[in-house]
């Protein structure tokens with residue numbers, strides 16, 4: 001089941017996973033569009049539909065486990081793992097760095113797919129990749145629902161995204177929305193959440 005960009009966008013619009021307004025991204029840059037993937041995962045049926053399409057692309061990697069960065073990647077990681085028929089862990093920040101807690105432990109040589117909801121710079125994904133490799137695991141692929149880098153990010157392994165979107169963003173000092181002075185920029189992301 002390969003979905004078209006239009007079909008995927010329809011699901012996002014239906015679940016209000018695309019927000020329009022004035023936002024501060026994790027990078028500190030401003031944008032008029034924000035992909036709020038959490039809104040997609042409010043709806044189990046739509047989540048299963050999109051993650052199922054992604055899981056189809058991921059099957060060829062014969063992964064043994066899915067690992068995702070908290071918080072954004074947790075629900076998606078669970079659903080992709082469920083559809084692939086493999087277990088899943090999530091990594092979380094402790095003292096600023098990504099760690100596996102709660103008795104989660106990777107075995108050496110394990111084939112891992114790292115799953116994140118939205119990739120912008122890929123920072124969290126790269127941290128989780130390093131964490132898994134330090135445990136001796138092998139990263140066979142990275143997957144996300146949305147690639148906001150517009151294909152610019154390079155993980156050094158195959159990367160599957162359902163939707164590749166290049167959303168314009170601006171340095172805060174050069175933001176046209178700020179200049180218009182209409183609405184203050186808001187930060188809808190989850191980094192820094194305890």
Ligand SMILES: [Zn+2]
Nearest residue numbers: 030175177178
């Ligand atoms: Zn702005």
